[in-house]
Amino acid sequence: MLVIGLISGTSVDGIDAALVEISGSTTDLRVTLIAGETIAYPTALREQILAVCAGAALSIADLAALDDAIAYHFAQAALTIQTGHPAAELIGSHGQTVFHRPAVQGQSSRYRVQTADETRSPHPLGYSLQLGRGDAIAHYTDITTISNFRAADIAVGGQGAPMVSKIDACLFGQPSQSSCVQNIGGIGNLTYLPAIDQQNDWQSEVLGWDTGPGNSLLDLAVQHLSQATKTYDHNGDWAASGQANHSLVDQWLQHPFFHQPPPKSTGRELFGVEYLNQRLVDCRTDGMVEAADILATLTELTAASIAHSYQTFLPNQPDRVLLCGGGSKNQYLKRRIQARIDPIPVLTTDDMGVDADFKEAIAFAVLAYWRLHQIPGNLPAVTGATHPVLSGEINVGR
Structure with a gap:
């Protein structure tokens, strides 16, 4: 199966896109990198992402616009990586992390929000926000796209990371x-x-x-x-x-x-x-x-x-x-x-035999492939989740 993996990491260097042929399941998993490319963000968009990651405030409307812009460029990266190759059947997009709050491990954790302000949640579950909405990527590419991989692990008490x-x-x-x-x-x-x-x-x-x-x-x-x-x-x-x-x-x-x-x-x-x-x-x-x-x-x-x-x-x-x-x-x-x-x-x-530049993008292609085949993607021993879960939300293309 031909699958595209997409990710932009915390360095915000650009969008890593990998076109991968995948077969097998877990112990017999086989992956072959067909094409890999890092596609730079427009300068203004990268600067905005870095500012948000650094804590810059923005309105809900601006957040939605940023989410849309990242999704558009992720979709363009997916279309670009297929040039000269057979069309992919599936996309796994990690998106762009702009905020990550780890799960609270006990009452004394420095990450717990301790405040009387009821608008700030003291809930021990973690929170992780990746922009670049999967439904928009599926719409632009007409390829089923799986995204938001961390959420299911977080929902069962995990850190949502590392995911690979x-x-x-x-x-x-x-x-x-x-x-x-x-x-x-x-x-x-x-x-x-x-x-x-x-x-x-x-x-x-x-x-x-x-x-x-x-x-x-x-x-x-x-x-x-x-x-x-x-x-x-x-x-x-x-x-x-x-x-x-x-x-x-x-x-x-x-x-x-x-x-x-x-x-x-x-x-x-x-x-x-x-x-x-x-x-x-x-x-x-x-x-x-x-x-x-x-x-x-x-x-x-x-x-x-x-x-x-x-x-x-x-x-x-x-x-x-x-x-x-x-x-x-x-x-x-x-x-x-x-x-x-x-x-x-x-x-x-x-x-x-696994390209170090695109290993993470390859990994999210595999996570999407596993999600489609109903194979859990997380490891509770790693993330702290209570049990294995199917990782990622499915967005069907047009």
Whole structure:
């Protein structure tokens, strides 16, 4: 079956579109990437999305217009990726996350809304908003579109994230060795795969959670330090020219999120502009003035938070780490992760035959395929949900 996967991550780099041929179900899942492309948002739209993610206020009418605009561009990405190829039968669209509030894990959680204002809900369920309405994508493309993948997991007490761990297990699980599949988008997240015997109850043994900042702080810092002349650190070359302040990194690792046991998830609400500004104050207070040193220190935080998460919460250290997402292209970051977890080899999912740039888009194509075939998409051991659920809402094309 030909399926399109669409996603724009927390870095808001653009829309990743993947045209994928899928067969099988779970343990016999087979995916082949036919075409993959990242399609940039118009500059004004990207700036508006970033502003909303940073907490900018907007009216309900403006929110609806933004939802419509994102859906339109997602639909255009779906049409573009099919050029020169047979038509897809299904679209799985994650949409654009603009707000994520994790599920409350106990009364003391810092995420609980504690207020006497009855318009603010103290409910322990999480909340996650992805814009780019699936019904509009189905209308524009005339292709059945499945979207809003997080909602069903959240409704049964889950974090709604990470959503791709079951797919990671099906694609990368092996009986002979354990792996961590480490996605580095705007936020980092991992899937821990023990040596999987697919004849047993392997799904309960898979673990996963958000590790903390990925590219989000780095991209924001690059824009700030370059006076908006750059949007990201190509290959990590700028950071590599600086000297990281390891004492500051150790101080930053004391943030409660890094010590919160899984299941856990996060986003720009925690590791966004406000957090960056606080870290920049720390740098100035410590006498750091060189942009390259600041960027090297923030890059070190991403590497250190990943290593800390492995060493603190995994039952055993993995035999290998497979990087994916935009951060997998940051060669300096990759070297710093390797240094932090040595001698565990750090590879990418490219080495396993799955394109690291489009692995997340491929995953949402698979989630849509599973939803159509009535196969649950979440892993309760990862998200904290009470039970497996069918992930995604179905919108039939015209």
